[in-house]
Each structure stands twice: as C-alpha cells, then as structure tokens.
Amino acid sequence: MTKIYNFSAGPAVLPKPALERAQAEMLDWHGSGMSVMEMSHRGKEFMSILEKTETDLRALLAIPNDYKVLFLQGGAIAENAMIPLNLLNGASADYAITGGWSKRSVEDARAYGTINIATNTEAENFTHVPDFATWQLNKDAAYLHICTNETLQGVEFFGDQGLALPNTHGVPIVADMSSHILSRKIDVSQYGVIYGGAQKNIGPAGLCIVIVREDLLGFASKLTPAVFNWKVQAENQSMINTPATYSIYIAGLVFEWLLAQGGVEAIEKVNIAKAKLLYDYIDSTDFYINKVAVKNRSRMNIPFFLKDESRNEAFLKGAEAKGLLQLKGHRSVGGMRASIYNAMPIEGVQALVAYMQNFETNGT
Numbered sequence: 368m369t370k371i372y373n374f375s376a377g378p379a380v381l382p383k384p385a386l387e388r389a390q391a392e393m394l395d396w397h398g399s400g401m402s403v404m405e406m407s408h409r410g411k412e413f414m415s416i417l418e419k420t421e422t423d424l425r426a427l428l429a430i431p432n433d434y435k436v437l438f439l440q441g442g443a444i445a446e447n448a449m450i451p452l453n454l455l456n457g458a459s460a461d462y463a464i465t466g467g468w469s470k471r472s473v474e475d476a477r478a479y480g481t482i483n484i485a486t487n488t489e490a491e492n493f494t495h496v497p498d499f500a501t502w503q504l505n506k507d508a509a510y511l512h513i514c515t516n517e518t519l520q521g522v523e524f525f526g527d528q529g530l531a532l533p534n535t536h537g538v539p540i541v542a543d544m545s546s547h548i549l550s551r552k553i554d555v556s557q558y559g560v561i562y563g564g565a566q567k568n569i570g571p572a573g574l575c576i577v578i579v580r581e582d583l584l585g586f587a588s589k590l591t592p593a594v595f596n597w598k599v600q601a602e603n604q605s606m607i608n609t610p611a612t613y614s615i616y617i618a619g620l621v622f623e624w625l626l627a628q629g630g631v632e633a634i635e636k637v638n639i640a641k642a643k644l645l646y647d648y649i650d651s652t653d654f655y656i657n658k659v660a661v662k663n664r665s666r667m668n669i670p671f672f673l674k675d676e677s678r679n680e681a682f683l684k685g686a687e688a689k690g691l692l693q694l695k696g697h698r699s700v701g702g703m704r705a706s707i708y709n710a711m712p713i714e715g716v717q718a719l720v721a722y723m724q725n726f727e728t729n730g731t
Contacts, residue, residue: 372715375693420619447475466517495660516547570618672702
C-alpha cells in the first residue's frame, strides 16, 4: 500500500501514536467499561481526563497562573462573536487584516460594536505583515485582534525571538493562533487572549481552546448567552453545557505525544527543518512560486503555484497517485498548499519535494 501523507489544512493529520491510543481505548477506557464518548462529562473518569488535558497544555505553553483555559465549542469562528461580546463593553476594538481569516473575524465582529481597521493588506493580496509603525492603533481600544498565522495565504508573524507584536501601550492583544499554536514557543503573558480551533495542531474539529487573562473576565455584554460568557464558563470548568468530551480526550492524547517529543521547543526545531526543506526547493526553481514575503512565510501552511497553472490538475492527480493528499490550495487563493503541522513527519515533506522535482523534470 502506498504510504499516505495528508497535507490538509484542517481537519488535519494527527499523530499516529495518539490515534493508536484512542483505538486501543475506544471500547474500554482504563478499565471503566466505557468509551470516552459514553461517559458522563461530570463523572470522575472524564473529569480526570479534562484535568490532565489542561495540566499538560499549561505545561506545554508555560501558561501563567492568572490565565484561565477554556474548552469551548464552535471552533475559532464562534469566537469571532464571543470576543466582542466578552470584551467590547461599549468601547471600540482594533483589528489587523492580514489574511482571509482575520478579514472574516472583522466581518463577524462588526455586528457587536465599533471596529477600527489598524492595517489591511488585502490590496497587496495578503502577502506580508506590514511594519507595525504603519498601524493605526487606538490607545483607548478594548483590544487589538490579530491572526498570527493565516492558514489560507501562509502569512505568519515573525520576530527575532518568538512572535513579533506591535506595542499597544497596554491595550490587550487577542490572537487567533488556530493554525500554529503549539508549533513554536510563545510568551503567553504578552497576550490578553489566545484562541484556536483544534482541528489543525490539537485534535478533532469542533473544539476551540481559549486562554484568557483573568482580569479580562466579567465584562461581557448583558446580551451574552451563558454558554458564550467566558467568566461563566471559567467558573464552571467549561461545563455550563456539555463540552466536546471526545475532542478534549483526543487533544489530551496529542498533548501527551507532544510532551514525549520534548515539548514545544523540540517540535519547533523539527518544524523549522520541514519548512526550510520545502521553501529551499521552491526558491531553487522558477517552476514553482511562493508569493509571501520571505520574512513572513508560515512554517505551517505553505502555499505555492506552478508557473504554468494549466498543469495544476495534472500535478494534483500525480500527487494523489503518490499518496500525497489534500494539496489543492484554498478556493480563494488557488494553486497548491502544503500544511505541515506538528504531526506531519519530515519524511512527508521529503516525499513531497521528491515528487515536485520529478514533476518538474518528467511531468509525473
């Protein structure tokens, strides 16, 4: 059987050891006689899973004690509404538009209050993060929203150390990290809120993790339903409603796997090597093109184009025959996209590069 490598942007590849654990525990979790999918979310069995999952996530990201971790539903898109509902409180907010998902965040947030655009690179086809000195920031904003890795266009915020961030002079930064959370070291204390959909680097679709500083709780609009109110969810251990129990369980297995790899610092080195391998090849030829500014090239999501786009279908068909799946670019961008999340082994990237070389030379 052909070895399969799944380059989907999400739902995405998961670590094989985590899936094997889930398979072994499917019918009987730790002698309980129940599948995790059958457990009461308030029973001692699932509560132990939830508590360990949070503990491991806190260890991986070195989350300070004054931050709450919430396990919510609806993915990151649901948070586009929850963020202004929980934080605007009659004020305005700044939003940076650096790609398709941050543009969507603005569209969803505008229903709840005044949204100011701090920067917008749509006219440049979302190929870079503008110099922070050009951003139009409001010192009285309730928060600044950014998407630190744009899954569609492959644009990532980079600094000399960690993620580059603008100086907001105390305005909390709210960051959508859906497509690169846990792929690199971050300083959680630099953010008011970090959130991300699980289906890229964490686990199955449907779960969204929110990391929120405690002093930002308690400002929700009176119109905010309890299930969307971060303070209420924090006070109830994310259980004002039945949480996504099985997704939380799988996330916990992924966190265990990541810790066994040496944690975020170790996996970041692997991610750097994978991205370098693919970008170096793309840059070595004019047959393939990456349009993102070098300083903002994502490690997780690498879009590329054939110079002769009439050959796109042949490229994708040949890739699928080689077991290289889900390489078609997003419909709003076109071309190809290789998403190489934590669970993608370097062998998968090597196989992709080998195929790209052969396609360039032989057309197959």
